[in-house]
Amino acid sequence: MEREQQLKAWVQQITALDEAAQKAAADHLDDLTKPPGSLGKLEELTIRLAGITGKKQPSFSKKAVIVMASDHGVVEEGVSSFPAEVTQQMVHNFLAGGAAVNVLARHAGAEVICVDIGVNGEPVHPDLVSRSVRKGTANMAKGPAMSREEALQAILTGIDVVQESVRKGTQLFVTGEMGIGNTTPSAAVTSVLTGVSVQEATGKGTGLDQAGVQHKANVIARAIQLNQPAPNDPIDVLAKVGGLDIAGLAGVIIGSAALKCPVVIDGYISTAAALVASRIAPACRNYMIASHMSEERGHAALLQTLELSPLLQVGMRLGEGTGGVLCLHLIEAAGRIMDEMATFSSAGVSGGNEKAEAEL
Numbered sequence: 001m002e003r004e005q006q007l008k009a010w011v012q013q014i015t016a017l018d019e020a021a022q023k024a025a026a027d028h029l030d031d032l033t034k035p036p037g038s039l040g041k042l043e044e045l046t047i048r049l050a051g052i053t054g055k056k057q058p059s060f061s062k063k064a065v066i067v068m069a070s071d072h073g074v075v076e077e078g079v080s081s082f083p084a085e086v087t088q089q090m091v092h093n094f095l096a097g098g099a100a101v102n103v104l105a106r107h108a109g110a111e112v113i114c115v116d117i118g119v120n121g122e123p124v125h126p127d128l129v130s131r132s133v134r135k136g137t138a139n140m141a142k143g144p145a146m147s148r149e150e151a152l153q154a155i156l157t158g159i160d161v162v163q164e165s166v167r168k169g170t171q172l173f174v175t176g177e178m179g180i181g182n183t184t185p186s187a188a189v190t191s192v193l194t195g196v197s198v199q200e201a202t203g204k205g206t207g208l209d210q211a212g213v214q215h216k217a218n219v220i221a222r223a224i225q226l227n228q229p230a231p232n233d234p235i236d237v238l239a240k241v242g243g244l245d246i247a248g249l250a251g252v253i254i255g256s257a258a259l260k261c262p263v264v265i266d267g268y269i270s271t272a273a274a275l276v277a278s279r280i281a282p283a284c285r286n287y288m289i290a291s292h293m294s295e296e297r298g299h300a301a302l303l304q305t306l307e308l309s310p311l312l313q314v315g316m317r318l319g320e321g322t323g324g325v326l327c328l329h330l331i332e333a334a335g336r337i338m339d340e341m342a343t344f345s346s347a348g349v350s351g352g353n354e355k356a357e358a359e360l
């Protein structure tokens, strides 16, 4: 089947959330010994997890963070404070278990799946998922980052990685990425798809100074001017000014939604991918859980466009899936509340509703 048709078939599998399961979860939350709604975002999270899985009290014993690694030709324009070879070096670090995401994933009981979707090198390791579409994108300041077929291939690769992991029992995914330069295509995608200015979408990434950020914004503006991505065609935007990591993550999100798994969205790059995914498949938005508010400029605009409210704001801007994996503790906590908390009747506590009724 043609790639465009394959993607369409996946998109058509995504359904609305299960309303009965959401209602059952909301009713149970209201029976628990606390004022209604007093657990704030933990309650919203609980209700959404029920809607996604179709179960009032789902549990997620097998979780995975998918780290999409790829390189970006635009790095030759001097848009990052780190050299391109760090992408491949960090891939080896992930596989050796020494990166921040490995530490946080071990702490949260999640597997790290590292995917080479377009590293400019030859990373080799038995645990590496080698699914390279091409060895890094082309420099988008000089022409399209990749072809439409390559963007589609990267999206389908993300879906495929999810499908394979679900077959092995994974029930929940976290998005992660590694790619020196990837905040540049993320800012381009953000500006084109949300309509915010390039300036508002461009931040310091790994640590540019003010002059560096201005140069980066100029490069992004030039790339958009040259390539003319069509804002109503998300795959065109990915191909012209996107990245293989972003495209792969859009696939991870679409695949998760199609297979009824919650997908925790990490920082700026992951949320740019989430916006692309929601433009390809609007129904996948309800399967997304926004983990944290990144320090990267433009992240708030992306979350606002998606109408997602992040669980944490802890000043992180690392990527790799680190903020997403941190939120697994909150998901676990929300599940424990549902499973272990006493109800008003079981604990003999007078409920708010009872009191209201007595006053009538």
Ligand SMILES: O=C(O)c1ccc[n+]([C@@H]2O[C@H](COP(=O)([O-])O)[C@@H](O)[C@H]2O)c1
Pocket: 079, 080, 081, 082, 177, 178, 179, 180, 181, 182, 183, 184, 204, 205, 206, 207, 266, 267, 268, 269, 270, 294, 295, 296, 316, 317, 318, 319, 320
């Ligand atoms: O997730 C974020 O919000 C985030 C914000 C800034 C930087 N990063 C990470 O830093 C790298 C990209 O930064 P840069 O400056 O090279 O474009 C890439 O590997 C990302 O994982 C990640």
Ligand SMILES: Cc1cc2nc[nH]c2cc1C
Pocket: 082, 086, 090, 177, 178, 179, 206, 318, 319, 320
């Ligand atoms: C060291 C390093 C680790 C990273 N992890 C995600 N992006 C990164 C960028 C750098 C530079």
